[in-house]
Amino acid sequence: MSAETPIPSLLYHKIGRPPRGARVPGQYVSPGLFRRHLAYLKGHGYQGISLPEVVRPDCPLPPLPVAITFDDGYRCLYEEAFPALAEVGFGALVFLVAGAFGGANTWEQAVGDVAEPLLDLGRIREMQQAGIQFGSHTMGHPRLTELPPDAARREILESRSRIEDLLQTPCRAFAYPYGDWDAPVRQFVAEAGYEVACTTRRAAARRTDDPLALPRINIRRYNVTARFAHKLWRARRARP
Numbered sequence: 001m002s003a004e005t006p007i008p009s010l011l012y013h014k015i016g017r018p019p020r021g022a023r024v025p026g027q028y029v030s031p032g033l034f035r036r037h038l039a040y041l042k043g044h045g046y047q048g049i050s051l052p053e054v055v056r057p058d059c060p061l062p063p064l065p066v067a068i069t070f071d072d073g074y075r076c077l078y079e080e081a082f083p084a085l086a087e088v089g090f091g092a093l094v095f096l097v098a099g100a101f102g103g104a105n106t107w108e109q110a111v112g113d114v115a116e117p118l119l120d121l122g123r124i125r126e127m128q129q130a131g132i133q134f135g136s137h138t139m140g141h142p143r144l145t146e147l148p149p150d151a152a153r154r155e156i157l158e159s160r161s162r163i164e165d166l167l168q169t170p171c172r173a174f175a176y177p178y179g180d181w182d183a184p185v186r187q188f189v190a191e192a193g194y195e196v197a198c199t200t201r202r203a204a205a206r207r208t209d210d211p212l213a214l215p216r217i218n219i220r221r222y223n224v225t226a227r228f229a230h231k232l233w234r235a236r237r238a239r240p
């Protein structure tokens with residue numbers, strides 16, 4: 001399979017209905033719509049792949065790969081996404097805010113958003129045992145380029161060690177909070193030993209991309225199945 005094969009990596013946040021006062025209601029994809037997205041992917045021959053594996057040149061790539069990723073690690077993933085993924089046999093990669101397991105979205109509440117609980121360790125372990133992968137989304141969800149370099153480096157390194165200690169498995173993937181990164185931040189991610197890092201640049205990933213700056217396709221609540229399909233099609237054919 002060619003290095004040019006598009007690898008759409010879907011970015012979801014919350015699975016549920018937006019509560020009153022939610023600042024970004026688009027981030028809530030309803031459980032029914034999420035299931036329809038999965039059914040579309042399955043029905044069109046997409047195969048869920050593991051992002052850290054698939055960027056390696058020796059890893060076989062199916063004709064229609066897709067990676068499903070979730071940022072922030074909200075508890076609703078356990079309740080709504082996890083069973084739906086299991087039904088179709090798809091994995092997923094969840095980026096955790098490593099300093100906030102079992103807590104809430106303090107970085108969103110700080111700007112006036114509603115409280116959302118995050119996955120606790122028990123749920124994370126249960127999902128891990130069922131094949132869901134976990135990556136790091138820093139310790140506290142800062143804008144990394146706005147931090148002093150030492151603080152940014154700590155966010156990147158400590159979150160990796162914390163996740164590895166708690167889950168007893170290598171933490172190979174990273175996602176930049178707010179998609180905010182630059183060359184020094186990318187260098188800290190490389191030095192910390194991550195194999196892949198996801199941004200919010202909108203495109204399908206390819207093996208020719210920098211593995212520490214992989215694009216994703218942001219999926220929103222108004223991406224009904226036809227629009228979802230169109231978004232996927234457009235990202236697959238777009239050139240960087």
Ligand SMILES: [Zn+2]
Nearest residue numbers: 071072177178
């Ligand atoms: Zn985030």
